[in-house]
Amino acid sequence: MAVSRRGPRERMVFSAAQLIRRDGVAATGLRDIVEHARAPRGSLRHYFPGGKEQLVNEAVEWAGRYAAKRVARFLAEMPEPSPSRLFDAMVRQWTDEYRSAGFAAGCPVVAATVDRAGSAESTGQATAAAFAAWNRPVARALTEMGVPASRAVSLATLMISALEGAIVIARAERDVRALETVARELGPVLDAGVTPRD
Amino acid sequence: MAVSRRGPRERMVFSAAQLIRRDGVAATGLRDIVEHARAPRGSLRHYFPGGKEQLVNEAVEWAGRYAAKRVARFLAEMPEPSPSRLFDAMVRQWTDEYRSAGFAAGCPVVAATVDRAGSAESTGQATAAAFAAWNRPVARALTEMGVPASRAVSLATLMISALEGAIVIARAERDVRALETVARELGPVLDAGVTPRD
DNA sequence: CGCCCTCTATGACAGCCGTCATAGTAGCGG
DNA sequence: CCGCTACTATGACGGCTGTCATAGAGGGCG
Numbered sequence: 001m002a003v004s005r006r007g008p009r010e011r012m013v014f015s016a017a018q019l020i021r022r023d024g025v026a027a028t029g030l031r032d033i034v035e036h037a038r039a040p041r042g043s044l045r046h047y048f049p050g051g052k053e054q055l056v057n058e059a060v061e062w063a064g065r066y067a068a069k070r071v072a073r074f075l076a077e078m079p080e081p082s083p084s085r086l087f088d089a090m091v092r093q094w095t096d097e098y099r100s101a102g103f104a105a106g107c108p109v110v111a112a113t114v115d116r117a118g119s120a121e122s123t124g125q126a127t128a129a130a131f132a133a134w135n136r137p138v139a140r141a142l143t144e145m146g147v148p149a150s151r152a153v154s155l156a157t158l159m160i161s162a163l164e165g166a167i168v169i170a171r172a173e174r175d176v177r178a179l180e181t182v183a184r185e186l187g188p189v190l191d192a193g194v195t196p197r198d
Numbered sequence: 199m200a201v202s203r204r205g206p207r208e209r210m211v212f213s214a215a216q217l218i219r220r221d222g223v224a225a226t227g228l229r230d231i232v233e234h235a236r237a238p239r240g241s242l243r244h245y246f247p248g249g250k251e252q253l254v255n256e257a258v259e260w261a262g263r264y265a266a267k268r269v270a271r272f273l274a275e276m277p278e279p280s281p282s283r284l285f286d287a288m289v290r291q292w293t294d295e296y297r298s299a300g301f302a303a304g305c306p307v308v309a310a311t312v313d314r315a316g317s318a319e320s321t322g323q324a325t326a327a328a329f330a331a332w333n334r335p336v337a338r339a340l341t342e343m344g345v346p347a348s349r350a351v352s353l354a355t356l357m358i359s360a361l362e363g364a365i366v367i368a369r370a371e372r373d374v375r376a377l378e379t380v381a382r383e384l385g386p387v388l389d390a391g392v393t394p395r396d
Numbered sequence: 397c398g399c400c401c402t403c404t405a406t407g408a409c410a411g412c413c414g415t416c417a418t419a420g421t422a423g424c425g426g
Numbered sequence: 427c428c429g430c431t432a433c434t435a436t437g438a439c440g441g442c443t444g445t446c447a448t449a450g451a452g453g454g455c456g
Contacts, residue, residue, distance in 0.1 A: 041435080
């Protein structure tokens, strides 16, 4: 696997993101992460002297970069990009996973935001940065498709909001219905460039 | 307080919902709930023989009923109901809370969905039921406003998805921007297709 | 009174948590 | 060979978790 090619440190961050998005932050133990990453437990302290908080933060940051790269790939694979087609691709990533692998996991950034366990000031900043890192390429893509710059960021926020909400509902219902619904209902809106209220 | 008028059992469910939506399920201890509810710890086992799982499920169900009732109240207070105005009211509930009380808490149903801690089959059903209980009055309100029945459920799902996603982003950013954005961008979309007045 | 039923009090239990202390290994430059 | 650095191994620590066992109030009622 390409994964095991990476160093233990990177594997731990990756495994942390994977377990967090499945079980939540509090329910994910350091020992679980180490085992899932097939990494030596003795190295935990060495690589992450900041403890669990640091590992969680890096996992969130990793997820933000991953989502951003994913957007770029969607656009690269798209012959004639359009807002609705981009949104479709973003949604389809989740419907595909849920259909093939079940509804066990959600978005790690959402998990880290919701399950902040009270403390963790730095985790709050990490989640905000992750959402920003995700929003940025989406908004930029929209502007390149002809959406006015003033609305591009807003539409990107709407897309990500609807997607994240639908992910949660899909997990609860164990059905991709909500994901398909937001794609179907929001797609035309994104293409039309509906004039916002006064 | 009206709250302390209620029996200890109901207070525990209420406190559970309140703590879960702030810290998540796993990070919320039974002892925290009992203390927050000013309820006797000895009664926990008596009222909730199903343990934490039962208490969490009841908190989620309570939240679903609460959200449904809230929709009814929004409509009752609305002179001339419209889809966008309903959505505005739903969003404003959260912007108001965040502005006045800070970004500590989110939606308990989302927390219970994301933070399912692996097990808890019954909690999955409870969260699905809660979303359904919330969707139902929204969809019904939309049909009464002139939205075709076939699209009412879809639009309700879109509204709730966008709202929930924006709640999460707002908490991460510690800013109501995302909430205001989805209200502004989605409002006109929801009204479109509705024949204005008789 | 005595009995029952609802509710409460208290403490112990095993188990997991994140953190940390200590020791040890491998490799490399000198 | 040394010393040094990077990394790993292992186990213990206090603290918190949900669960449970046992005992005891309090009140209605015959």
